[in-house]
Amino acid sequence: MIDIEKIRSDFPILKREIxxxxxxxFDNAATSQTPKKVIDTIxxxxxxxxxxxxxxxHTLSQEATDKYEEARKKIxxxxxxxxxxxxxxxxxxxxxxxxxxxxxxxLLNEGDExxxxxxxHHSNIVPWQMLAEKTGAxxxxxxxxxxxxxxxxxxxxxxxLRTRMVFCNHISNALGTVNPxxxxxxxxxxxxxAVLIDGAQACPHLKPDLQELGVDFYTVSAHKMCGPTGVGVxxxxxxxxxxxxxxxxxxxxxxxxxxxxxxxxxLPHKFEAGTPNIAGGIAFGAAIDYLNEVGMDEIxxxxxxxxxxxxxxxxxxxxxxxxxxxxxxxxxxxxxxDGLHPYDIGTIIDKLGxxxxxxxxxxxxxxxxxxxxxxxxxxxxFYNTKExxxxxxxxxxxxxxxxx
Amino acid sequence: MxxxxxxxxxxxxxxxxxxxxxxxxxxxxxxxxxxxxxxxYKVDDNLIKGCQSRVWVHAxxxxxxxxxxxxxxxxxxxxxxxILIRAFSNQKPQDIIDADTAFIDxxxxxxxxxxxxxxxxxxxxxxxxxxxxxxxxxxx
Numbered sequence: 246m247i248d249i250e251k252i253r254s255d256f257p258i259l260k261r262e263i264x265x266x267x268x269x270x271f272d273n274a275a276t277s278q279t280p281k282k283v284i285d286t287i288x289x290x291x292x293x294x295x296x297x298x299x300x301x302x303h304t305l306s307q308e309a310t311d312k313y314e315e316a317r318k319k320i321x322x323x324x325x326x327x328x329x330x331x332x333x334x335x336x337x338x339x340x341x342x343x344x345x346x347x348x349x350x351x352l353l354n355e356g357d358e359x360x361x362x363x364x365x366h367h368s369n370i371v372p373w374q375m376l377a378e379k380t381g382a383x384x385x386x387x388x389x390x391x392x393x394x395x396x397x398x399x400x401x402x403x404x405x406l407r408t409r410m411v412f413c414n415h416i417s418n419a420l421g422t423v424n425p426x427x428x429x430x431x432x433x434x435x436x437x438x439a440v441l442i443d444g445a446q447a448c449p450h451l452k453p454d455l456q457e458l459g460v461d462f463y464t465v466s467a468h469k470m471c472g473p474t475g476v477g478v479x480x481x482x483x484x485x486x487x488x489x490x491x492x493x494x495x496x497x498x499x500x501x502x503x504x505x506x507x508x509x510x511x512l513p514h515k516f517e518a519g520t521p522n523i524a525g526g527i528a529f530g531a532a533i534d535y536l537n538e539v540g541m542d543e544i545x546x547x548x549x550x551x552x553x554x555x556x557x558x559x560x561x562x563x564x565x566x567x568x569x570x571x572x573x574x575x576x577x578x579x580x581x582x583d584g585l586h587p588y589d590i591g592t593i594i595d596k597l598g599x600x601x602x603x604x605x606x607x608x609x610x611x612x613x614x615x616x617x618x619x620x621x622x623x624x625x626x627f628y629n630t631k632e633x634x635x636x637x638x639x640x641x642x643x644x645x646x647x648x649x
Numbered sequence: 650m651x652x653x654x655x656x657x658x659x660x661x662x663x664x665x666x667x668x669x670x671x672x673x674x675x676x677x678x679x680x681x682x683x684x685x686x687x688x689x690y691k692v693d694d695n696l697i698k699g700c701q702s703r704v705w706v707h708a709x710x711x712x713x714x715x716x717x718x719x720x721x722x723x724x725x726x727x728x729x730x731x732i733l734i735r736a737f738s739n740q741k742p743q744d745i746i747d748a749d750t751a752f753i754d755x756x757x758x759x760x761x762x763x764x765x766x767x768x769x770x771x772x773x774x775x776x777x778x779x780x781x782x783x784x785x786x787x788x789x
Contacts, residue, residue: 264669585724586702586722586723586724586726588701588702588723588725588726589702589723589724589725589726592673592725593673593725596669596670596673603701604701618702618703618722619701647670647673647674647677648677648724
């Protein structure tokens, strides 16, 4: 059982007041908040051992390198990744996806097929559209149903020997749906297709075992997992990472540079050109430690309770409709109220100290599916409480009365 | 009335409200009472990009004055449009081009000017001024 008071005291920002009200932070699916332990790690880095890594022989550089590589190992262990060098530090999920998409441009031929799920974030759509345009590959969409679940029958029908890649999020940012990725990976592998899973929304809530899943690529962002912004990880199976060409050229990623020919460094450095976000990488490691101290199982259990409570309470509001009612779902509630624009609701409840997201959540195809301009999205984290949900319900009710 | 005089009036009206709640209730009222735009002008060409809610603006010259009509699918945005139209519509294009917009700040809507606000108040003002520039060129 989670000690909610203790946990809340770990997050300095939760003491803030917004417009005279104690902050209720329900925009966790966009960015999670940062515990003191992670903030301290960043301060410690810049205060005590700020130096460039992997190069200097001096003590600070070695200390920084050790801590950075230690963070890589923590991430490896957390996701049960086979080899440390299969962990590539990136600037976030978007960077990871673009790295893979760019790499595949030399591996695809005209007429090859790429399958993408209907509930993707734009960052898992646009890089593949660009890739398709460049290579002549064809992008096909795995449809979803009204509940916000993927149509697995249709997926199987779309799969063929022409399918080269499948992309899907582990959890939908707009709907909260947990997708059956194990099944997707197995079926894709049967036709020889590689699978990339966007894990940005999943990893704050659950702890995937990447070896067990057998996935080819899996991407995450630290800022959704109590870590800092601007850092993330791309996991790739060694054989794929060896096959893909480097994404960016520069320092750190080379073995030898001459005017005639440059040879590339081994993994993971081949994909880590330039000075990385060193403090960010180390702090990501600290964030993983923090999540594990709280306990991923405890987190999942509490968030499930919040989801059930929030769903029940919000549904009592007149005219409120929830989008995304999948059986397997995490603590994201996307909703609209009959006759009201999500933007208006978001504006009013912000005045009451409540932070939610409004709009299309960078998933316009989903909004098009439901024929709506957007939704109000409340996304809960393990440091949220039922009292905060009560405040949300009260605020939405007040907004409804003001606006209608 | 000049644009500056109308803006002063608006500032005076908003000064009567004690808190944000009343200000927003008033804006919602204004939004609801905004005269409807002719449906034929609610087309993509008249849509202002960069707004979280959809905003359509139409402009036409009446003698030497520029008349704006507009609409939005969000009510608070409509309220903001109503305020802007009151300040800028039925004025000479050159006066619209020269007009100051500091009154937005004074009526407590400054937060809507921040670029993170996807309601596009900034885009709306820019759009009105662009129309004025276009029509001023025509008049010259």
